[in-house]
Amino acid sequence: MKYVDEFRDPKLIEKAAEEIRRLADPKRHYRIMEVCGGHTHSIYRFGLQDLLPENLELVHGPGCPVCVLPMGRVDDGLKLAQDPQITLTAFGDMMRVPGQMGTPLEMKAKGADIRMVYSPLDALKLAQKNPERQVVFFAIGFETTAPSTALTLKRARQMGIPNFSVFCNHVTIIPAMRAILDSPDMRLDGFVGPGHVSTVIGCRPYEFVAREYGRPVVVSGFEPLDLLQSLLMLLRQINQGQARVENQYERVVPWEGNPAALAALAEVFELRPYFEWRGLGFISQSALKLRPEYAPWDAEARFEVAGVRVTDPKAAQCGEVLKGVLKPPQCKLFGKECTPEKPVGALMVSSEGACAAYYNYVHCAELVSGD
Amino acid sequence: MCLAIPGQIVQFDSPAKHMATIDVSGVKRQVNVDLLRGTPLEVGDWVLIHVGFAMSKISEAQAQEQLRLLTMLGEAEQAMEELEGYQFAEEERSSHA
Numbered sequence: 001m002k003y004v005d006e007f008r009d010p011k012l013i014e015k016a017a018e019e020i021r022r023l024a025d026p027k028r029h030y031r032i033m034e035v036c037g038g039h040t041h042s043i044y045r046f047g048l049q050d051l052l053p054e055n056l057e058l059v060h061g062p063g064c065p066v067c068v069l070p071m072g073r074v075d076d077g078l079k080l081a082q083d084p085q086i087t088l089t090a091f092g093d094m095m096r097v098p099g100q101m102g103t104p105l106e107m108k109a110k111g112a113d114i115r116m117v118y119s120p121l122d123a124l125k126l127a128q129k130n131p132e133r134q135v136v137f138f139a140i141g142f143e144t145t146a147p148s149t150a151l152t153l154k155r156a157r158q159m160g161i162p163n164f165s166v167f168c169n170h171v172t173i174i175p176a177m178r179a180i181l182d183s184p185d186m187r188l189d190g191f192v193g194p195g196h197v198s199t200v201i202g203c204r205p206y207e208f209v210a211r212e213y214g215r216p217v218v219v220s221g222f223e224p225l226d227l228l229q230s231l232l233m234l235l236r237q238i239n240q241g242q243a244r245v246e247n248q249y250e251r252v253v254p255w256e257g258n259p260a261a262l263a264a265l266a267e268v269f270e271l272r273p274y275f276e277w278r279g280l281g282f283i284s285q286s287a288l289k290l291r292p293e294y295a296p297w298d299a300e301a302r303f304e305v306a307g308v309r310v311t312d313p314k315a316a317q318c319g320e321v322l323k324g325v326l327k328p329p330q331c332k333l334f335g336k337e338c339t340p341e342k343p344v345g346a347l348m349v350s351s352e353g354a355c356a357a358y359y360n361y362v363h364c365a366e367l368v369s370g371d
Numbered sequence: 372m373c374l375a376i377p378g379q380i381v382q383f384d385s386p387a388k389h390m391a392t393i394d395v396s397g398v399k400r401q402v403n404v405d406l407l408r409g410t411p412l413e414v415g416d417w418v419l420i421h422v423g424f425a426m427s428k429i430s431e432a433q434a435q436e437q438l439r440l441l442t443m444l445g446e447a448e449q450a451m452e453e454l455e456g457y458q459f460a461e462e463e464r465s466s467h468a
Binding site for chain 2: 037038041042045046065091117118119120121122124125126141144145147148151196199200222223251252258259260261264351352
């Protein structure tokens with residue numbers, strides 16, 4: 001396992017960082033977006049920005065599922081949980097996301113039947129064990145988790161489980177990238193493409209970024225060296241005026257993605273005409289809903305879903321941070337009213353959220369060192 | 372929820388190969404392997420697991436690297452908690468016993 005040790009080799013890291021500093025043209029300012037929240041977490045955890053030249057700016061993208069979920073959908077889910085026949089199930093990350101009525105965890109403390117699950121299959125199992133309850137799974141996430149929801153729904157349909165349904169909030173990354181590219185206040189030179197999402201969708205869907213917008217995309221792993229190599233690959237392309245999709249994470253990501261996962265997605269879901277994203281607004285064809293064949297397992301078809309629309313707390317600037325217009329500490333609430341212990345905005349909740357990552361690794365270190 | 376947990380397949384648990392028992396640092400749990408239907412899978416192979424489903428086949432070296440990365444990111448405990456928290460797995464095991 002030699003190369004594993006090499007990934008921990010500080011010399012290789014330094015060499016890659018040196019090469020990046022050498023390639024970065026001092027006359028230019030490079031803005032590169034890492035789309036995925038897992039990458040944001042890694043970048044802050046390993047302090048990668050400190051290794052980069054000042055004119056290479058990393059912009060944190062929208063690839064954090066709880067961060068982009070608008071507050072209205074959280075409230076819709078919580079309203080479902082007020083129905084005495086419903087048991088609402090959700091992933092742990094979701095439990096601490098504040099809606100207008102509070103977080104799912106707080107609603108649970110007030111007596112709502114809300115339970116944390118680690119897998120959609122757990123929610124299905126709960127429905128089988130409690131046939132007198134209506135078990136609703138609050139599904140969130142990008143293409144990384146959507147295939148799991150799809151297979152769980154296929155199973156529910158095959159087994160004819162009548163008291164299970166999904167409140168579907170799955171979103172897809174490509175329309176969000178297009179929205180960011182179309183945004184007038186956003187100038188980007190390239191993208192570090194997501195790792196795990198790409199194991200499902202492959203690399204081909206990013207080709208429009210190169211073809212239509214003339215920007216390179218490099219799908220990347222999560223190790224510090226992976227990220228530095230990806231930045232290096234992007235710099236080379238940008239300096240040479242090229243725009244291609246490259247795969248730095250070949251050891252995990254097949255170019256064509258995962259065909260079984262894609263087939264499951266296509267069988268169970270169709271695109272919504274539009275969906276609201278926190279910070280990015282309404283984006284057309286950017287989210288998944290259940291196909292009509294799956295209507296009996298669609299919580300939005302089975303129950304009254306309020307369709308709550310909520311504007312974010314005025315003082316919180318989650319939207320600007322999500323779009324990369326503001327850095328986390330530039331938000332007025334950062335580290336004051338809004339902390340990982342008591343998040344006001346969703347970017348403080350998940351370890352993949354830019355604000356939580358910045359708070360945990362940069363802000364706290366600065367407090368300790370007295371900077 | 373976006374944790375990718377590396378595990379080694381120790382056995383297949385149903386004739387249709389829907390479920391496999393995997394071992395992660397000595398903890399054994401069942402996960403669904405339907406998303407790797409098109410990939411030849413054998414006992415001893417390593418996979419990356421997302422929310423109860425094996426999503427990709429990886430090398431042993433990559434699995435070790437992923438475990439270390441989870442540790443470095445402070446997410447190893449969370450990963451084990453997730454794995455041990457899969458409730459469907461317990462049930463599957465008893466129904467196949």
